[in-house]
Amino acid sequence: MTPLIEARDVELAFGETPALRGASLAAGAGEVLAVMGPSGSGKSTLLHCLAGILVPDRGEVLFDGKRIDTLDENRRSALRRDRFGFVFQFGQLVPELTAEENIALPLLLSGVRRAAALADARPWFARLGLDGLERRRSGELSGGQAQRVALARGLVTRPRVLFADEPTGALDSLTGEQVMELMVAAARDQGTTVVLVTHEPRVAAYADREAVVRDGRARTLSTGHPAGSAPAGRVAS
Ligand SMILES: Nc1ncnc2c1ncn2[C@@H]1O[C@H](COP(=O)(O)OP(=O)(O)OP(=O)(O)O)[C@@H](O)[C@H]1O
Numbered sequence: 001m002t003p004l005i006e007a008r009d010v011e012l013a014f015g016e017t018p019a020l021r022g023a024s025l026a027a028g029a030g031e032v033l034a035v036m037g038p039s040g041s042g043k044s045t046l047l048h049c050l051a052g053i054l055v056p057d058r059g060e061v062l063f064d065g066k067r068i069d070t071l072d073e074n075r076r077s078a079l080r081r082d083r084f085g086f087v088f089q090f091g092q093l094v095p096e097l098t099a100e101e102n103i104a105l106p107l108l109l110s111g112v113r114r115a116a117a118l119a120d121a122r123p124w125f126a127r128l129g130l131d132g133l134e135r136r137r138s139g140e141l142s143g144g145q146a147q148r149v150a151l152a153r154g155l156v157t158r159p160r161v162l163f164a165d166e167p168t169g170a171l172d173s174l175t176g177e178q179v180m181e182l183m184v185a186a187a188r189d190q191g192t193t194v195v196l197v198t199h200e201p202r203v204a205a206y207a208d209r210e211a212v213v214r215d216g217r218a219r220t221l222s223t224g225h226p227a228g229s230a231p232a233g234r235v236a237s
Contacts, residue, residue, distance in 0.1 A: 034207035
């Protein structure tokens with residue numbers, strides 16, 4: 001597997017608290033990688049380092065073979081906007097905007113004109129079972145609907161990598177599974193790599209591979225199946 005996104009021996013402390021102590025992790029193009037582990041083990045911090053939100057104290061982060069941890073904030077910000085998509089636990093939709101404006105937002109921020117951005121947002125309503133909700137604001141959506149809008153917003157720019165931090169954490173299990181199915185199908189459809197932080201094995205089962213973070217270090221487990229095949233029993237590699 002040629003890594004598309006990779007952390008090598010990443011260390012990061014918040015003051016006196018070490019969050020990552022030499023974590024290494026890689027995901028290939030089009031791969032869905034689940035990052036699991038106990039609360040406080042460093043999963044979100046690792047995701048933030050991979051996404052160029054946080055800069056590690058030591059170690060390297062590479063995207064497409066090039067280091068991104070050495071880029072200045074402006075370049076990392078441009079990378080996040082142009083190449084990465086994000087979905088968080090609580091959709092974090094902009095409450096003043098309609099669902100279609102929320103989905104179009106990353107395009108608008110990239111300088112796409114409003115009509116074109118809204119036109120790109122529209123197909124996502126049928127794709128994610130959201131028809132008829134285009135003009136609703138986030139307060140008028142159910143949790144599962146809002147999270148599907150957040151998912152569309154994360155994928156509308158056709159990012160190379162989608163970073164999803166507990167995307168189903170605020171949903172009941174059935175709704176969570178629907179969101180996961182849609183997320184994995186949409187990501188596969190456009191060849192987007194997914195780095196998915198979750199503590200739920202049922203959610204991680206949608207991934208091609210799993211990594212476990214403990215005490216700031218990561219270990220990757222393999223399903224033994226190539227990307228795109230059905231989940232199966234896992235074997236430590
Ligand atoms: N902004 C911060 N300031 C200080 N300490 C932090 C900060 N963010 C995380 N930490 C600490 O770093 C460690 C790793 O946190 P992190 O959020 O990465 O864990 P996690 O595995 O994602 O946890 P959870 O599953 O509970 O979300 C923890 O000890 C946490 O308290």
